[in-house]
Amino acid sequence: MNDSPYHRQSGVTAMNRRDFLFCSGGGLGGIALASLLGQESLHAATPTGGVLHAPAKAKRVVQLFMAGAASHVDMWDHKPLLEKKHGEKWDPGEAVELFQSSPGSTFASPWKFKPCGKSGKMLSDIVAPIGDVVDDIAFVHDIVGRSGVHSQATLLQSTGFLIPGYPSVGAWVSYGLGSLNDNLPTFVVLPDIRGLPSNGQKNWDSAFLPGQNQATQVRVNAPRPIDNLAPPPADYITPSGEAAGLELLGKLNRAHADSHPGDPRLEARIRSYELAAKMQLAAPDALDLSQESEKTLARYGIDNSTKVWPKEINIAEEQDAFGRKCLTARRLLERGVRFVQIWSGNDNGFPRRNWDSHEDIARDHAPLSLGMAKGTAALIQDLKDRGMFEDTLILWTTEFGRMPCAQGGKGRDHNPFVFTNWLAGGGIKGGVSHGQSDEWGFKPADRKRFTMGYDIHATVLHLLGLDHEKLIFRHNGANRRLTDVHGHVIKEILA
Amino acid sequence: MKQEDYYRLQAVFAALDRADKTFDVDPVVAKRRAPLVAERTRLDGEIKAVNERIATVDSRRVTLIGKLIDELKQGTAAVERPEYGYHSAISKEQSVTKWAQVDLGVARELTEVILTGCHDTYNNIGAGFGFPLRYKVELSDDAKFVQGVTTVADFTGADVPNPGVKPQRFPLKGLRGRYLRVTATKLALRRNDYIFALAELQAIDPKGRNVALGANVTSLDSIEAGPRWGRLNLTDGYFYGPKTERDDARIAQLERERTEIRKGSNKVSPADNSRLAELTAARAKIAKELAALPAPQVAYVGTIHKGSGSFAGTGANGGKPRPIFVLKRGDVQQPDKEVGPGTLPFAKELGSRFDLPADAPEGARRVALAKSITDGRNPLTWRVIVNRVWHYHFGRGLSDTPNDFGRMGSQPTHPELLDWLAVEFRDSGQSLKQLHRLIVTSAAYRQSSLGNPANEKIDTSNAFLWRMNRRKLEAEAVSDSVLAVAGKLDLTMGGPGFQDFVIDKPQHSPHYEYDQHDVEDPKSHRRSVYRFIVRSQPQPFLTVLDCADPSMSVASRNETVNALQALAMRNNRLTVAMARHFAARVAKEASAPPAQIDLAFRLALGRPPSAKEAEAMSGYVREHGLTNLCRLIYNLNEFNFVD
Incomplete structure (x- = not known):
C-alpha cells in the first residue's frame, strides 16, 4: 500500500486553518480570512505555506505575448546568410514541411540590423527602441516549439500544454505566491481589444486551479475596462443606495453568520464584499492614465491628440495601443498586481493587425514591432527609474518564429522549429544571448540541445522562488505542474 | 493498466471522425429510410457507371485533342506542362515486375505502338527518368493478359540502354486488340531504390490516329501525385519531345479526328439507353418515397466521415476502422504491433478483448464496449455512478475522487454503503430518479447542517457525515x-x-x-x-x-x-x-x-x-x-x- 500523502487518503483528515485558507484560495478570499483571523501571514494562504522553495529574485512578472507569431529573423536573430543568399533557391539540405505553403526563395529581412548597447547585440531597425535597454536583456535564440498551429502553439507558451484545460502561467504564479495587495486582483491580462489571440481567454484561465487565480481582463482604453466593476447604467442604482445597501448587506450577512457558526465560508463571503468595494475604488485609479505626466505619456508613445486613427495599420496607432498597455501594466505592478500579461495583435479583420505575416512581413511587422518596441523600452526604463526593475521579471514571447524563406515573395510562413524569447529584470543576466539558431534561423544550431517553452516557464518560477517540480496541484488523479514532465532552469541567463 | 489495453480502447473508435450525421428521431421512420437510402446509393452507382461508359473516354479525348491543337498552333517550343507521366510505387528491389496497361475501349487494328520516356524538369532528374532496363510490350483482348496474348516487343532477356525521351517505336502490322500492356521486369534506379515510369503510350491505327489518347489506364501500382504523376498522364498526348514550330498538317488531322469523335459520341447504344431510362425511373421512385418521409435531423457528431477533400475519413473505405498500433513511447513514428478493439480489464470475468469477427461492422465495436461497461459484473460502473450522485447531493462523494477509482484514488469513507448503493441501483431497475429518492430521503441527508463543537473536534471536515454539509x-x-x-x-x-x-x-x-x-x-x-x-x-x-x-x-x-x-x-x-x-x-x-x-x-x-x-x-x-x-x-x- 502506498503511504505517500497523495494516496489512500481516508477523508478523515481534519481540515486545519491552513488547509482551509488553501481551499478558499491564496488570492483575495484567502487574504480576507487571513486578515480576519488575524493570525496568519498573507502567504499562509499559498500552497507553499509562505515558504518559498528558493530565494526569490523577482516578485512580479510582465509577460509580453505577440499573438500570431513574431519573426525572430526580422527582429532579434540576425542572419547575415539570408542577406548573402537573398533571392536564391533556399536549400537547408533537409526536408522542409511548412504550415501552408511550399518554400520560396531565401528571404533577407527587409530591415537593417545594427549593433546596440555595450553588448553590441545586433538588432533590427523595427526593434530599434529596444537598443537603449538591450544590455538588460537575455535573449534565448534556440526555443523549439511543438506545433506550427496557432492555437496549440499559443497554449503551449501560455499554459505549457498543447490542449486547452490547463492553467495559465499567470494563474500558476498567482496560485503559488498569492497576492501582494488587498484591493486588486493577483493576475491581470491586458488583451489587444481589436482581436483576441487564438484560444481567447483560455490563455489566461485558471482551469483547475481555484477561481481567484484566473486573470481579470482589463480592456485598456475601452469604455468599460473591467467586467462588473461598476453596475451597468440602471435608473434605480444611486451612489447613496449603493453605500447603504452594502452596509445593510453586511449587517444581514453578519447576523446570518452568527447564527450559523463554524462555517468560515460565510465570514469569507462577508469580507469578499468589503474587498470588492475596495477594488471598486482602487481599480479605476490604477487605470487612470491621465494622472501621468505628458513626458511619461510621450515616452510610452501614447498620443492623446489623435481621436480617429487611419484605416491602414500605422506606427503611431500601434505605439499608442501598446504603450497604453505597458503604462497600465506599470501602474498595476506598482499597486501590487503579481502577474500582468500583455497581448499584441491578433486581429483578422481589415486591416489585419496581426503578427501572422504570411502575406507581407514589411507591411505588418514594421508598425506592430515598432509599437511594441517603444512601449517595451519605456516600460523597462520606467521600472528602472522607480527601482522596480530589479524585482520585476519581463518575459517577451510569441507562438513560434517565421521561416527564412519567402512565402508568396513578401511574407513568411510559420517556423515552430526555432524562435526567440527574451527575459529581463529580476534575477536575469543582461546583455547575453543564449542558444543559437542555425545559420538560416531555421532550426536550432545544436539539434540535440536546445531550449523549450518549459525551460522558460521553469526559469520564471525559479526566479520567483518557486521550484517548478514542486509547484503542483492534484487534479483528476495526477499531480499537475506548469511544466508537465519537462523543464530545466536556464542557468546561463541567471544573474 | 497495460499500454496495449489503452490502444484497444482507441481501436473501438478507429473508424470515426466528426461530421454531420443525419438521423431520424422516430425509429420506425429510420427503419423505413435505411433500405431506401441503400437502394438509391446502388442506383446512383449504376447510373454513374453507365454514363461513364458512354461518355468519359470520348469526352476526355476531345479535351486532350483541344489542348494539343492549341499547343501546336503556338508551336510546342513554348509548351512546358507538368504532366510528366505514369510513376510506379517505389521498390527496394530492382528485379520486381510491374506493369501498366491501356484500355482502347474496343479491339482496334493497330500499325504501331510508341513508348516515350519521362523528362522530369521539376526535380532536374532529366530525360528517361524511370525507363525500365528490361521490359516487354503485349497486346490482348483479355484485360488480365492470360489468354490470347501477342508479344509486340520483348526486352526481358538483357538490359537495354536508357533511350532518354527518344520515342521507342514498335510496328504491329495490322494486329488487333483492346488492351496494351507494358511490363517492366527490371526497374530503373532512382536514388537508393527502383521505379518504373513512362511519359506516354501511343497506339497508332491505320489512319495514323493515336487511339490511345484519353484511354483508361490501369497498373499494378501507381504514385498519384497530380498534376505531375498519375496513370492518366500515360495517355494524355503530352510528353517531352523535340520542339516543333506550328504544324498545320497535324492540326488539321487532329481537328478531323475531333469532329469524328464528337459525331460518334452521341451514338449511345440502344441497350445503354434503355438501361439508363430504367435506372432513372427507379431512382425517381425512390426519391419520391424518401421525400414523403419526415425530414431527418442533422447533428455534428462522431461518425463515419464520408466527405472528400484534403481530409479523407474512413467513408471512402466503407467505414472500415483504421488499423491501430501500439505506439512505442506514444510516438506515431514508432508503431509496434497492431491491436484489435477492447477495453480496460475492469473485471476478470469480462476480459479486455472484444473477439469480433473480422468482417464485423465498425459499430459492433462500440456495441461491445457499451455492453462491457454496462455488464452487471463490471463493478466500476455501478460504484462510480452512485458515488457521483451522492457527491452531487452531499458536496462530496463517499470516495472523494469521483473520476478516479483506481490505485491513485481515495479510499471510500463508507465502503459498505458504496457497495450496497451500487448493488441496489444495479438490481432495482437502474433508475436514477429512484436513486435520488433513496438518497434524499435518507437520515443522513435529512440532518441539519448546523455545527457541533464536540463533533468538530473529532471530524472537522465532516467526512463521516455527522451533519449535513x-x-x-x-x-x-x-x-x-x-x-x-x-x-x-x-x-x-x-x-x-x-x-x-x-x-x-x-x-x-x-x-x-x-x-x-x-x-x-x-x-x-x-x-x-x-x-x-x-x-x-x-x-x-x-x-x-x-x-x-x-x-x-x-x-x-x-x-x-x-x-x-x-x-x-x-x-x-x-x-x-x-x-x-x-x-x-x-x-x-x-x-x-x-x-x-x-x-x-x-x-x-x-x-x-x-x-x-x-x-x-x-x-x-x-x-x-x-x-x-x-x-x-x-x-x-x-x-x-x-x-
Whole structure:
C-alpha cells in the first residue's frame, strides 16, 4: 500500500486553518480570512505555506505575448546568410514541411540590423527602441516549439500544454505566491481589444486551479475596462443606495453568520464584499492614465491628440495601443498586481493587425514591432527609474518564429522549429544571448540541445522562488505542474 | 493498466471522425429510410457507371485533342506542362515486375505502338527518368493478359540502354486488340531504390490516329501525385519531345479526328439507353418515397466521415476502422504491433478483448464496449455512478475522487454503503430518479447542517457525515435561482439550447461576445443546462462562480469565495436586470412594503424575515426602493448557500 500523502487518503483528515485558507484560495478570499483571523501571514494562504522553495529574485512578472507569431529573423536573430543568399533557391539540405505553403526563395529581412548597447547585440531597425535597454536583456535564440498551429502553439507558451484545460502561467504564479495587495486582483491580462489571440481567454484561465487565480481582463482604453466593476447604467442604482445597501448587506450577512457558526465560508463571503468595494475604488485609479505626466505619456508613445486613427495599420496607432498597455501594466505592478500579461495583435479583420505575416512581413511587422518596441523600452526604463526593475521579471514571447524563406515573395510562413524569447529584470543576466539558431534561423544550431517553452516557464518560477517540480496541484488523479514532465532552469541567463 | 489495453480502447473508435450525421428521431421512420437510402446509393452507382461508359473516354479525348491543337498552333517550343507521366510505387528491389496497361475501349487494328520516356524538369532528374532496363510490350483482348496474348516487343532477356525521351517505336502490322500492356521486369534506379515510369503510350491505327489518347489506364501500382504523376498522364498526348514550330498538317488531322469523335459520341447504344431510362425511373421512385418521409435531423457528431477533400475519413473505405498500433513511447513514428478493439480489464470475468469477427461492422465495436461497461459484473460502473450522485447531493462523494477509482484514488469513507448503493441501483431497475429518492430521503441527508463543537473536534471536515454539509450553490444554480425568484425562469424541457452571446467575426477565430447579449431575451431564461457551451470561451459570469472549464473532465468543481464573485453578483447585468423583475413581481403580488419585504424574503430564502431584519429592510426600501432591496437579497449569504 502506498503511504505517500497523495494516496489512500481516508477523508478523515481534519481540515486545519491552513488547509482551509488553501481551499478558499491564496488570492483575495484567502487574504480576507487571513486578515480576519488575524493570525496568519498573507502567504499562509499559498500552497507553499509562505515558504518559498528558493530565494526569490523577482516578485512580479510582465509577460509580453505577440499573438500570431513574431519573426525572430526580422527582429532579434540576425542572419547575415539570408542577406548573402537573398533571392536564391533556399536549400537547408533537409526536408522542409511548412504550415501552408511550399518554400520560396531565401528571404533577407527587409530591415537593417545594427549593433546596440555595450553588448553590441545586433538588432533590427523595427526593434530599434529596444537598443537603449538591450544590455538588460537575455535573449534565448534556440526555443523549439511543438506545433506550427496557432492555437496549440499559443497554449503551449501560455499554459505549457498543447490542449486547452490547463492553467495559465499567470494563474500558476498567482496560485503559488498569492497576492501582494488587498484591493486588486493577483493576475491581470491586458488583451489587444481589436482581436483576441487564438484560444481567447483560455490563455489566461485558471482551469483547475481555484477561481481567484484566473486573470481579470482589463480592456485598456475601452469604455468599460473591467467586467462588473461598476453596475451597468440602471435608473434605480444611486451612489447613496449603493453605500447603504452594502452596509445593510453586511449587517444581514453578519447576523446570518452568527447564527450559523463554524462555517468560515460565510465570514469569507462577508469580507469578499468589503474587498470588492475596495477594488471598486482602487481599480479605476490604477487605470487612470491621465494622472501621468505628458513626458511619461510621450515616452510610452501614447498620443492623446489623435481621436480617429487611419484605416491602414500605422506606427503611431500601434505605439499608442501598446504603450497604453505597458503604462497600465506599470501602474498595476506598482499597486501590487503579481502577474500582468500583455497581448499584441491578433486581429483578422481589415486591416489585419496581426503578427501572422504570411502575406507581407514589411507591411505588418514594421508598425506592430515598432509599437511594441517603444512601449517595451519605456516600460523597462520606467521600472528602472522607480527601482522596480530589479524585482520585476519581463518575459517577451510569441507562438513560434517565421521561416527564412519567402512565402508568396513578401511574407513568411510559420517556423515552430526555432524562435526567440527574451527575459529581463529580476534575477536575469543582461546583455547575453543564449542558444543559437542555425545559420538560416531555421532550426536550432545544436539539434540535440536546445531550449523549450518549459525551460522558460521553469526559469520564471525559479526566479520567483518557486521550484517548478514542486509547484503542483492534484487534479483528476495526477499531480499537475506548469511544466508537465519537462523543464530545466536556464542557468546561463541567471544573474 | 497495460499500454496495449489503452490502444484497444482507441481501436473501438478507429473508424470515426466528426461530421454531420443525419438521423431520424422516430425509429420506425429510420427503419423505413435505411433500405431506401441503400437502394438509391446502388442506383446512383449504376447510373454513374453507365454514363461513364458512354461518355468519359470520348469526352476526355476531345479535351486532350483541344489542348494539343492549341499547343501546336503556338508551336510546342513554348509548351512546358507538368504532366510528366505514369510513376510506379517505389521498390527496394530492382528485379520486381510491374506493369501498366491501356484500355482502347474496343479491339482496334493497330500499325504501331510508341513508348516515350519521362523528362522530369521539376526535380532536374532529366530525360528517361524511370525507363525500365528490361521490359516487354503485349497486346490482348483479355484485360488480365492470360489468354490470347501477342508479344509486340520483348526486352526481358538483357538490359537495354536508357533511350532518354527518344520515342521507342514498335510496328504491329495490322494486329488487333483492346488492351496494351507494358511490363517492366527490371526497374530503373532512382536514388537508393527502383521505379518504373513512362511519359506516354501511343497506339497508332491505320489512319495514323493515336487511339490511345484519353484511354483508361490501369497498373499494378501507381504514385498519384497530380498534376505531375498519375496513370492518366500515360495517355494524355503530352510528353517531352523535340520542339516543333506550328504544324498545320497535324492540326488539321487532329481537328478531323475531333469532329469524328464528337459525331460518334452521341451514338449511345440502344441497350445503354434503355438501361439508363430504367435506372432513372427507379431512382425517381425512390426519391419520391424518401421525400414523403419526415425530414431527418442533422447533428455534428462522431461518425463515419464520408466527405472528400484534403481530409479523407474512413467513408471512402466503407467505414472500415483504421488499423491501430501500439505506439512505442506514444510516438506515431514508432508503431509496434497492431491491436484489435477492447477495453480496460475492469473485471476478470469480462476480459479486455472484444473477439469480433473480422468482417464485423465498425459499430459492433462500440456495441461491445457499451455492453462491457454496462455488464452487471463490471463493478466500476455501478460504484462510480452512485458515488457521483451522492457527491452531487452531499458536496462530496463517499470516495472523494469521483473520476478516479483506481490505485491513485481515495479510499471510500463508507465502503459498505458504496457497495450496497451500487448493488441496489444495479438490481432495482437502474433508475436514477429512484436513486435520488433513496438518497434524499435518507437520515443522513435529512440532518441539519448546523455545527457541533464536540463533533468538530473529532471530524472537522465532516467526512463521516455527522451533519449535513452546507452547500454553496454552484454557478448554474445561482443563475437559475436568480431567474426563478424573479419569476422569469422558463422550465420548458428539452429541445435545442440557447445562446447567451453574440458571435462577432465568425469568419476566423470568432469572438463570443457575452456582454452584447440581451439579458432580457426570454429565450435565455431557460435553465442553465440548456446553455450553449463555448469551450473556447466560457461564460464569464458563471466562470467567476467556479463553473467548470468545459474543455476537461472535472470530477468535482472548485469552490471558492472571492471578491470577483462579489462584484459579479452585485453588478452583473443579469442580476441588475432580474432585480427589477423580482421587485415588480413582489409589488404585484403584495400591496404594502411590509408584506412586500416578507414576500421577497420568502421567495428568495424560503422563510419570513425576523422582526429585526424586517425593520432594517423597511428603512432601506423607504430610502432606496424595493428594486435595490431585491438586488441586495440576491447577494445574501443565505441566498447563495443551501443549509
